[in-house]
Amino acid sequence: MxxxxxxxxxxxxxxxxxxxxxxxxIPVKTHKYxxxxxxxxxIDGAYQLTEEGYLQLWYYRERQCDGEHRRRKLFKNACLxxxxxxxxxxxxxLFNLYVDLCRFFDNSDGVITMDVLxxxxxxxxxxxxxxLEAYCHFEIEYWQKxxxxxxxxxxxxxxxxxxxxxxxxxxxxEIDNLxxxxxxxxxxxxxxxxxxxxxxxRYCKENAINTSPKSNAANQNQNQRLSRNEKKELFxxxxxxxxxxxxxxxxxxxxxxxxxxxxxxxxxxxxxPTHLELQQNTGFKAVGDYDDENTKxxxxxxxxxxxxxxxxxxxxxx
Numbered sequence: 258m259x260x261x262x263x264x265x266x267x268x269x270x271x272x273x274x275x276x277x278x279x280x281x282x283i284p285v286k287t288h289k290y291x292x293x294x295x296x297x298x299x300i301d302g303a304y305q306l307t308e309e310g311y312l313q314l315w316y317y318r319e320r321q322c323d324g325e326h327r328r329r330k331l332f333k334n335a336c337l338x339x340x341x342x343x344x345x346x347x348x349x350x351l352f353n354l355y356v357d358l359c360r361f362f363d364n365s366d367g368v369i370t371m372d373v374l375x376x377x378x379x380x381x382x383x384x385x386x387x388x389l390e391a392y393c394h395f396e397i398e399y400w401q402k403x404x405x406x407x408x409x410x411x412x413x414x415x416x417x418x419x420x421x422x423x424x425x426x427x428x429x430x431e432i433d434n435l436x437x438x439x440x441x442x443x444x445x446x447x448x449x450x451x452x453x454x455x456x457x458x459r460y461c462k463e464n465a466i467n468t469s470p471k472s473n474a475a476n477q478n479q480n481q482r483l484s485r486n487e488k489k490e491l492f493x494x495x496x497x498x499x500x501x502x503x504x505x506x507x508x509x510x511x512x513x514x515x516x517x518x519x520x521x522x523x524x525x526x527x528x529x530p531t532h533l534e535l536q537q538n539t540g541f542k543a544v545g546d547y548d549d550e551n552t553k554x555x556x557x558x559x560x561x562x563x564x565x566x567x568x569x570x571x572x573x574x575x
Contacts, residue, residue, distance in 0.1 A: 288352040293408065294341045303415060304407045304423050311404045312341050312396060320363040327362050327369060328377070335381035337396060340389050350378045406431070432460050442468045488514060492524055 293313035299305050314334055321327050334357055335350055354374045358364055381389075390397060406427050409415045415423075432452065436445055442457045449457070461468045495509050502521050509516060516524075 288349045290353055290356050291338060291342060291345075292353075295408065299410050299413075302410060303413050303419070304409050304427075306407050306427065307404055309401075312337055312393075312400055314338075314357075315396075317361040321361060322363045323366060323368070327364075328373060331357060331362070331369070331374070332377045332381065333393065333396075335377050336384065336389050336393055339381050339384070340386075340393060343386075347378055347382060350381070351375060354378060428456075429460055429464065432457070433464075436460070436466075438466055439470055441470065488516070489524065492516065492521075493528065496521075496525060496528060498525070498528075 294307070294311045296305055314337055315330075321330060331354055335354055338345060338350060338353060351374055354377060355371075358369060358374065362369065384392070407423060409420060409423070432449075435449055436457070442454065442461060446452070446454055446457060458468065460466070491512075491514050492509070495512055495514060496505060497508070500508065502518055502525070505521055505525075506516065506518060509521075
């Protein structure tokens with residue numbers, strides 16, 4: 258009975274020796290294959306945002322053959338991994354190089370042996386940080402300019418639609434930190450030249466943002482309307498119907514309320530009490546409600562409540 262062997266190993270390579278020992282079995286669960294900068298935490302278990310200093314290995318669509326600098330590329334992969342994970346151990350690094358050899362390199366001629374991989378790992382671990390950065394300066398500069406906004410979890414299934422949804426969430430979060438909601442889309446686009454107008458309009462539509470907020474002039478008009486209401490309240494407190502319009506104007510100016518004669522006349526007309534209110538509060542009948550015809554004629558040319566200071570008894574409302 259053979260213990261410790263997987264029934265279907267992930268990686269198999271021809272091994273030298275008798276025909277009965279046809280494959281090496283790689284303990285895939287012992288070491289982790291890494292090819293990019295990752296953090297242990299994942300957002301919703303599906304993705305994570307990249308940070309400054311992000312690095313990843315080159316992906317070869319076709320197997321690299323003899324004459325395409327196979328050993329130099331393997332050494333570059335070892336150096337990049339050491340930059341990404343300074344605490345990586347030699348066994349894990351050797352395992353990763355072996356996986357690279359099986360996936361991306363054609364070693365049918367058997368030139369790249371396990372001893373070659375061990376030398377690449379040893380030489381990479383002997384380099385310090387400055388040497389690694391100098392040797393991998395092209396990759397560092399490239400990923401600084403072309404760093405992806407996010408990466409997906411390789412252990413989680415992400416369909417194309419799911420990836421597009423994640424891309425939209427990340428994109429909107431970036432715009433949200435830069436977009437000024439008090440300004441219009443055109444005004445925001447002036448300092449967000451790297452974002453198209455169409456993208457800004459989609460962002461506003463999906464987040465229910467007004468694309469044409471009130472301008473400063475509209476806000477000033479609103480403040481003026483509030484000031485007008487305050488003036489009306491003060492006018493109701495200071496207005497005396499026994500005074501002439503000119504006298505009311507002078508009296509209000511002494512108390513800090515400056516109104517034109519036309520405004521005082523217009524607002525005073527809205528403060529005139531109804532006939533019913535006049536009768537209930539003064540006991541006098543208004544013009545047109547007298548029973549005596551002579552009394553009616555006598556009061557037609559005079560104020561119907563001369564000599565009576567009835568105005569303070571009213572609640573002046575517009």
